[in-house]
Amino acid sequence: MEKVLSRRVGTPNSQSIDTYVADGGYASVKKVLTGGMTPENVLEEVKKANVRGRGGAGFSAGVKWSFLPKDTKGKPVYLLCNADESEPGTFKDRLVMENDPHQLIEGMILASYAIKCRNAYIYIRGEFYEGARILNRAVDEAYARGFLGENVLGSGFSLDITVHRGAGAYICGEETGLIESLEGKRGQPRIKPPFPAISGAFAAPTIVNNVETLCCVKHVIDRGAEWFSKIGRNDKNAGPKLFCISGRVNRPGVYEAAMGLPFKELIYGDAYAQGIKGGRKLKAVIPGGASAAIMTPAEIEDCPLDFDGVAARGSMLGSAAIIVMDEDTCIVAAVRNILKFFSHESCGQCTPCREGTTWLYRVLTRIENGEGRVEDVDLLSRVAGQMNNGMTICVLADGAAAPILSAVPKFRDEFLYHVEHKRCMSGRGAKALVTA
């Protein structure tokens, strides 16, 4: 497949508006704003393309937009770009923003026009200092060329974009946590309903879309819904997609491919990660960031990497962050590491999550330290089973439970071995891997 989202990565001065425009950039903004396309036309096109949210949920962006009230009763509509990219294993939005910021800005202009937004924000995680500097420069350039600000290209449509930096909190990637954070509060998710489309930022109708999703919007308007929906396995799992692969592979990185790329192709293909380091055997894979259920080699055998393909095998594509573990990986140590993350990042407002993540981490730590008890293995599943499926305000707890509820049954022997022998089955602990 030709590269679409990452096409301009590697172009000299790819961040500048001059090279962007020379490559055909902002043509869609001109086409839409001066060519008579109505906001409804844009929305319909995006809906028709079935651009499913690339942040992790896989929900259709066009459908999400259509939840906005027809009459906002004088309230403004806000577009928030979710650039909080914090799901462990995910680094695709960083690539896009650092290399091709105008692609995102163009997508945001088109989306804002479709949903009649006057003020849009890019909520970017605090660690992306460089990304924020690049975006701020790009936003300034777009203002200078008249693509942002009052009366864009003389069309009567006006838009301001503000880059807003987070300050270190995974939960701000959850859309209502992001809204709270933008409002200058602790990023604690809200109870839904009301959904943001009805009452979001500053109690006004709000749409939150991921960076890659908004980039897709630009390409849908460039080339049409039909073009978009023909890329991929079927029209429900369509479009170009950025896959992040990391862990014990020869060539980790971001790879763009059609939605539905065969899982094994990404891990072993010459054009992709080129197999496991040292020719070792595959033990387990996380398909969609740390919140996704861990899969075995047998489960990925014929699995297409798209929303429905991975879901059909009991996990999720999530943010398309594929994390590969080889035969030397200690599953107990890996799962403990993931629970360290979630216990650190739980916002603390729901008891099952705050206490559950903390206790799971502590039990895993004692197993890892050779102080585990046989009954701890089932205790892990039992605790995780009381945290998920609607027990909490947001799905962080579900994300923390998924690695346990998948790894414990799938690698039960390994957990038990760890308890009985007070060491790892694979013979190599995490620390032994240093500088390997």
Added chain:
Amino acid sequence: MSHTRYHIESAGEPRRFSAEALARIEKLLKRYPTRQAALLPVLWMAQETWGWISKEAAEEVARVLDLPPSHVDGVLTFYTMFNLKPVGKHLLQVCTSISCHLAGAEGLVEHCGKRLGIGVEETTKDGKFTLVEVECIAGCDRAPSMMVNDKYYEPMDAKSLDALLDRLARES
């Protein structure tokens, strides 16, 4: 987010934004429908000005934005990038999340601590280095990944870390 960030240290002296900073804040406020929405950007300004955010700096932020000081403290303790006590000139942030873990990040932290003679969350006596562990910083393809202040250094191993620390030590 972290559950162990409660205490905001005192600077022992009042903090006041400069007239130039106040003008920047006024400009910033035009981008938001509420004063409170400017809290994170203004806290970032405070941290850039003083290197960390003291009790007095938090009070100054509250004063400038007309917010209850308790609200500012609540927000400040929620976000891990705000330093609630002074940090070294070089803030070493080593990622220990899953992809970096698979590349030996814990060993890297250990090596770094030994080399500097400090533990995690500690600062060297000369005030040059502070070592912290951080959660996923989106550098997973170049694991183990770390940041020093606002810059990424990746991938790192014991050797490249030693070289980096030598260079940073010479710098100041």
